[in-house]
Amino acid sequence: MDVFFQQLINGLSLGGIYALIALGYTMVYGIIELINFAHGDVYTLGTFFSLAILTLLGVDSVVHGPALIGVLAVTILGAMILCGLTGVIIERLAYRRLRNAPKLAPLITAIGMSFILENLMLYWRGPSPVPFPQVIPNPQFALGAVTIQAKQIIVVLLAVVLMVVLQTFVYNTRLGKAMRATAQDKDAAQLMGIDINTTIALTFLIGSALAGAAGFVSGMYYGSTWFFNGFGAGLKAFTAAVLGGIGNLAGAMLGGFLIGLIEAMTTQFISDQWSNVVVFSVLVLVLIFRPSGLLGESLPNKV
Amino acid sequence: MLLEIENLVARYGRITALNGISLTVGEGEIVTLIGANGAGKTTTLRAISGLVRPASGSIRFDGREIDRLAPSEIVRAGIGHAPEGRHVFPRMTVRENLELGAYTRRVRSEIADETARVLDIFPRLKERYAQKAGTMSGGEQQMLAIGRAMMSRPRLLLLDEPSLGLSPKLVQTIFVVIREINARGTTILLIEQNARQALAVASRGYVLEVGSIAHSGAASSLAASEAVRAAYLGGAA
Ligand SMILES: Nc1ncnc2c1ncn2[C@@H]1O[C@H](COP(=O)(O)OP(=O)(O)OP(=O)(O)O)[C@@H](O)[C@H]1O
Ligand SMILES: [Mg+2]
Numbered sequence: 001m002d003v004f005f006q007q008l009i010n011g012l013s014l015g016g017i018y019a020l021i022a023l024g025y026t027m028v029y030g031i032i033e034l035i036n037f038a039h040g041d042v043y044t045l046g047t048f049f050s051l052a053i054l055t056l057l058g059v060d061s062v063v064h065g066p067a068l069i070g071v072l073a074v075t076i077l078g079a080m081i082l083c084g085l086t087g088v089i090i091e092r093l094a095y096r097r098l099r100n101a102p103k104l105a106p107l108i109t110a111i112g113m114s115f116i117l118e119n120l121m122l123y124w125r126g127p128s129p130v131p132f133p134q135v136i137p138n139p140q141f142a143l144g145a146v147t148i149q150a151k152q153i154i155v156v157l158l159a160v161v162l163m164v165v166l167q168t169f170v171y172n173t174r175l176g177k178a179m180r181a182t183a184q185d186k187d188a189a190q191l192m193g194i195d196i197n198t199t200i201a202l203t204f205l206i207g208s209a210l211a212g213a214a215g216f217v218s219g220m221y222y223g224s225t226w227f228f229n230g231f232g233a234g235l236k237a238f239t240a241a242v243l244g245g246i247g248n249l250a251g252a253m254l255g256g257f258l259i260g261l262i263e264a265m266t267t268q269f270i271s272d273q274w275s276n277v278v279v280f281s282v283l284v285l286v287l288i289f290r291p292s293g294l295l296g297e298s299l300p301n302k303v
Numbered sequence: 304m305l306l307e308i309e310n311l312v313a314r315y316g317r318i319t320a321l322n323g324i325s326l327t328v329g330e331g332e333i334v335t336l337i338g339a340n341g342a343g344k345t346t347t348l349r350a351i352s353g354l355v356r357p358a359s360g361s362i363r364f365d366g367r368e369i370d371r372l373a374p375s376e377i378v379r380a381g382i383g384h385a386p387e388g389r390h391v392f393p394r395m396t397v398r399e400n401l402e403l404g405a406y407t408r409r410v411r412s413e414i415a416d417e418t419a420r421v422l423d424i425f426p427r428l429k430e431r432y433a434q435k436a437g438t439m440s441g442g443e444q445q446m447l448a449i450g451r452a453m454m455s456r457p458r459l460l461l462l463d464e465p466s467l468g469l470s471p472k473l474v475q476t477i478f479v480v481i482r483e484i485n486a487r488g489t490t491i492l493l494i495e496q497n498a499r500q501a502l503a504v505a506s507r508g509y510v511l512e513v514g515s516i517a518h519s520g521a522a523s524s525l526a527a528s529e530a531v532r533a534a535y536l537g538g539a540a
Contacts, residue, residue, distance in 0.1 A: 174406070177399065177402065177406075178406065180392075180395065181392055181395070181403050184393060184394055184395065185391075185393075187354055187390060188386065188391070188392060189403075190354060190374035190375060191352060191354075191374065191378065191383075191384045191390075192403045192406045192407075193374075193375045193379055193455065194375060194403075194406055195375045297394060
């Protein structure tokens with residue numbers, strides 16, 4: 001039972017990272033029906049950006065007290081901004097002009113974009129894993145036989161806070177409503193006076209910024225990254241988005257945490273090698289019984 | 304003239320949908336554009352709203368060239384558009400749809416007034432206020448599409464087949480509403496399959512045939528014209 005609770009904690013931390021990445025997939029799919037294959041690489045870029053910022057700040061070991069808050073804030077915000085801008089540039093350069101092209105064209109372009117980012121990172125930081133400094137003291141809390149690490153709390157907390165902020169933005173602000181309107185009907189959105197280029201760019205900005213935050217968290221959590229890290233994580237996060245119902249924000253969060261839990265449990269109780277099989281089996285099963293995902297809405301088509 | 308279109312040409316790839324049409328709409332008028340399926344009526348309205356880029360020709364609104372403006376700027380200039388096929392936001396409530404209709408407006412009290420006006424004209428929308436638009440009936444969606452287009456308080460309202468697919472009783476209601484909106488000072492350019500009623504409510508009309516204006520004039524004389532009657536009014540009245 002202790003093992004179960006331990007894996008519950010581990011799975012939630014893992015899930016927090018997946019959930020943050022999954023939000024970007026689901027937002028972009030929701031607004032332009034594109035599976036943005038480059039998104040996983042933006043996440044890896046987030047780890048490298050964080051690393052670069054820490055280097056700039058001259059931080060390579062544990063920081064204490066108020067300075068820690070400052071370092072964390074600057075690094076996370078910096079990675080979010082840089083990744084957000086990367087996302088906006090990708091949309092502007094690669095996807096915008098293909099908005100009315102047949103679906104296959106932007107999809108292939110997204111795969112190409114993913115290769116470009118991976119190769120840029122390969123060129124920048126080389127082919128081997130790059131260590132990520134331990135900047136936060138990592139005290140462990142024992143709950144019976146279960147240990148919770150401070151960084152696990154940070155992962156889950158950051159994920160939940162960012163999700164609440166995002167949800168509030170999308171459902172309660174004017175721009176958030178414009179984004180939802182653009183996602184539901186682009187022509188109608190324009191007839192309301194919404195500039196859809198702006199709302200689509202904003203979607204990329206926010207989705208990529210969340211991947212940037214996930215990138216920081218992953219560096220901190222795993223202690224290293226490499227240029228190809230985003231491939232596997234991206235695939236899992238995309239699966240999470242589909243599991244939760246693609247296009248649905250709450251679904252992406254739920255899917256992310258579920259995939260993290262499934263992975264942690266499978267690794268513990270079955271075997272490491274089976275975790276992908278189980279994750280994708282669950283996906284297939286869910287889609288058989290709920291084709292639009294766990295929280296996906298299936299509205300009748302327009303009358 | 305509030306709206307002046309001159310020699311407008313619009314193409315979809317190699318298909319020419321509008322072959323140099325000219326028309327005008329005066330302030331306060333109801334003008335109708337009738338024609339067979341595929342004649343180019345919807346394309347005309349989409350060009351006015353900026354959703355279709357004209358290949359050549361000009362569109363002036365209130366004396367200002369608008370054919371190079373983005374759709375969002377055209378809305379701000381004062382043109383509202385209830386498009387063919389309703390296009391309500393399906394996963395949003397009636398309330399949210401109306402709020403989006405007022406996207407270009409900032410003054411809360413004015414938005415509240417306009418909402419009240421729309422709900423007054425379409426009491427059914429008040430009953431359905433918190434319902435997702437995608438789950439409403441076709442007629443209800445049509446009312447919402449018109450109400451939503453009114454929310455920006457446009458000087459010119461473009462209506463693309465507002466009575467399509469509605470029961471005879473609702474069709475009557477829609478035509479009453481069109482008169483009412485116009486009486487409150489909004490100029491209307493109306494596309495209708497229902498040519499007889501469109502000509503009854505309009506002051507002037509244009510008949511579009513495969514991308515060109517074939518007839519135009521006072522609504523009453525169009526309604527009386529043999530050619531128009533034969534083609535669009537089902538023969539003898
Ligand atoms: N997106 C498009 N791509 C290609 N051709 C189009 C497109 N939209 C319209 N057309 C063509 O342009 C012509 C005019 O279409 P339009 O929709 O303006 O006609 P309409 O008068 O509104 O017809 P209806 O009464 O059926 O609504 C038609 O021949 C149509 O097939
Ligand atoms: Mg039409």
